[in-house]
Amino acid sequence: MNIILKVILAVYNFFVGDLVILIGVTLLMVILALIHFLGALAALRGGSGIILIVGVLATLVATLGREVIRPENRQHDAT
Amino acid sequence: MQWAIVIAAFLASAVEFVEAFTLVLVAGITTNWRSSILGALGAAAVLAVIVATLGVALVTYVPIEVLRFVVGFLLLLFGLKWLKNAIQRYTGLKLIHDEQAAYEANLAEARARGEPAKPGLDTFGVVLSFKSVLLEGLEVAFIVISFGGSGAGGIGSAALGAAVAGVLVIGVGALVQAPLQRIPENSLKFVVGIMLTTFGTFWGGESFGINWPFSDLFLLILAALYLLASALLITAIKQRQSRVALATATSQATMRSQEKEVRL
Numbered sequence: 001m002n003i004i005l006k007v008i009l010a011v012y013n014f015f016v017g018d019l020v021i022l023i024g025v026t027l028l029m030v031i032l033a034l035i036h037f038l039g040a041l042a043a044l045r046g047g048s049g050i051i052l053i054v055g056v057l058a059t060l061v062a063t064l065g066r067e068v069i070r071p072e073n074r075q076h077d078a079t
Numbered sequence: 080m081q082w083a084i085v086i087a088a089f090l091a092s093a094v095e096f097v098e099a100f101t102l103v104l105v106a107g108i109t110t111n112w113r114s115s116i117l118g119a120l121g122a123a124a125v126l127a128v129i130v131a132t133l134g135v136a137l138v139t140y141v142p143i144e145v146l147r148f149v150v151g152f153l154l155l156l157f158g159l160k161w162l163k164n165a166i167q168r169y170t171g172l173k174l175i176h177d178e179q180a181a182y183e184a185n186l187a188e189a190r191a192r193g194e195p196a197k198p199g200l201d202t203f204g205v206v207l208s209f210k211s212v213l214l215e216g217l218e219v220a221f222i223v224i225s226f227g228g229s230g231a232g233g234i235g236s237a238a239l240g241a242a243v244a245g246v247l248v249i250g251v252g253a254l255v256q257a258p259l260q261r262i263p264e265n266s267l268k269f270v271v272g273i274m275l276t277t278f279g280t281f282w283g284g285e286s287f288g289i290n291w292p293f294s295d296l297f298l299l300i301l302a303a304l305y306l307l308a309s310a311l312l313i314t315a316i317k318q319r320q321s322r323v324a325l326a327t328a329t330s331q332a333t334m335r336s337q338e339k340e341v342r343l
Contacts, residue, residue, distance in 0.1 A: 021159045021163070022156065025159070028155075033287065036287040048284065049284055052287075053280060056276060056280055060162060064312060
């Protein structure tokens with residue numbers, strides 16, 4: 001079990017290593033898939049590109065925002 | 080030949096090769112060059128096999144729509160990670176990677192073993208060199224494989240970029256026989272982050288039927304957009320850092336003067 005967890009952690013760290021980026025990009029892909037495959041959301045298809053770009057930028061802002069407000073970074077600011 | 084892919088793979092590989100070269104150098108100096116070069120060549124061969132088998136299997140057996148989705152997803156993950164790290168280093172949230180410091184720390188660690196250099200093959204030297212090239216190169220291998228999924232010629236272009244970077248870094252490194260400090264690693268990482276995020280957005284979008292305006296030319300618009308957004312983020316974070324530092328310094332000065340008054 002421990003080894004399996006270690007392998008999962010190593011794979012996660014190798015591919016992304018950042019939960020905000022992983023959740024952000026995954027969420028974005030799910031939203032795009034829903035827009036693409038659901039007929040009810042067909043009206044949004046024209047704006048998929050903008051949604052994707054805004055989503056990528058929002059993910060970048062969110063992950064950097066998390067780093068900025070981290071306590072250790074606030075201590076680093078003070079020194 | 081897709082030149083944008085060649086350049087992206089070249090830059091990404093150059094950064095990783097510079098980091099791997101530092102450890103190959105440590106292995107060469109503390110053990111012997113034969114062991115160090117053998118380890119590095121072994122790792123390069125393993126990476127080539129990974130790219131050839133996984134890359135060809137992906138392109139041959141996976142439908143292009145699925146491939147574009149996977150490629151877009153992976154490149155967005157890698158791209159945002161590289162971009163985030165580079166922005167953190169530009170703004171002081173993370174220390175700039177110092178190749179000389181890494182070299183000295185690894186050299187001291189290797190010498191602490193206390194074993195004298197042997198003329199024949201040294202297991203420690205081979206393993207250190209193999210491990211460092213394999214670990215640093217694995218991410219590049221995945222980037223090359225991802226580019227391979229983008230369409231005809233992608234994997235060849237990406238492999239060419241990576242190979243040229245490898246030859247260049249090893250060539251320059253062999254000439255100077257010192258850590259390659261003058262390479263602007265963070266700027267390279269920043270550019271690679273922008274390129275990977277751009278390609279990831281473009282192909283990820285295409286997998287969901289998005290028809291980008293101006294076709295492939297839209298890649299340049301996307302790159303410019305991400306560059307602008309990153310520059311704004313760097314400026315905003317730097318301004319915040321200086322505001323926080325100023326506020327902290329003011330409050331510390333106030334506390335000191337209050338303590339002085341209490342003592343009097």
